[in-house]
Amino acid sequence: MRAVIAQGGGGPEVLTFVDRPVPEPGPGEILVRVAAAGINRPDVIQREGNYPPPPGAPDVLGLEIAGTVVARGAGAQRWREGDAVMALVPGGGYAEYCLAHEDNTLAVPTGLSMVEAGAIPETYFTVWTNVFDRGRLAAGETLLVHGGSSGIGTTAIQLAKAFGARVIVTAGSDEKCARCLDLGADRAVNYREEDFVAAVKAFTDGRGADLILDMVGGDYIPRNYEAAAVDGRIVQIAFLKSPKVEVDFRRLMMKRLTHTGSTLRPRTVAQKAEIAAALAREVVPLIAQGRCRPVIDSTFALAEVRAAHARMDSSAHVGKIVLTI
Secondary structure, three states: OEEEEEOOOOOHHHEEEEEOOOOOOOOOEEEEEEEEEEEOHHHHHHHOOOOOOOOOOOOOOOOEEEEEEEEEOOOOOOOOOOOEEEEEOOOOOOEOEEEEEHHHEEEOOOOOOHHHHHOOHHHHHHHHHHHHHHOOOOOOOEEEEEOOOEHHHHHHHHHHHHOOOEEEEEEOOHHHHHHHHHOOOOEEEEOOOOOHHHHHHHHOOOOOEEEEEEOOOOOHHHHHHHHEEEEEEEEEOOOOOOOOOOOOOHHHHHHOOEEEEOOOOOOOHHHHHHHHHHHHHHOHHHHHOOOOOOOEEEEEEHHHHHHHHHHHHHOOOOEEEEEEO
């Protein structure tokens, strides 16, 4: 089969096609003929040489796929050959075939295209576990999402609104802000032109945001403390800026803030299975009803993977970039 690896660390030019044997599913695994694979920021960090695959994961890039089951390993009973599935995988998605654990896999809802399905697992798993599990977002609360036009951001807007929250987002242009408002955000802040702390305070009558989902880090961390409500929560999921910053923690103490964070890829199959079960119960019905859908920025054939990564690097995209195989 044809697959994509990063040959050394660097820009899109280091992405290289290799021929690999079609993998054989082990116990509890399924083999999927890949139709679509989402591109995510961790793929870029791995390509740059800063995010090695966890032990046992393939060096082939790609953390989410959609396609058709073609084989099952010992004990795998949840799916049958021919089933249309979407799966969170530890790697291997940029290929014609990919292994997935059956418990980290969801059925593709009726009416959803394979491109849309390929844009769901990494993003929806991330939003659910960080916004609703760790962040404990409740109906009536205010969520601030940094990077509102990203795949994570567009998903967080829709899910938070579906569960009754108010949503403020930051984005880097008026056009991106407008797209976020179209998706249901209650307030969009162009961070190049407006201070998000002041905007959040004004929107909430001085109260602040109950939950902040941050993928920026750096100088956003102390500003998040200013923007948060008393007893607010901040969930850190990435660092587009520096992971190191000088912070005055008195604000955290005085407001009784909780600052937590998580990563998804290193979690165990069982931990990811718990998230998958919650998504199947709480979110897949919303997708099937059309109440939330992945926002697709663009699609690229597998042969155009370097152009797809260049699109991601440009930060001009809104929503997800997807490879078709």
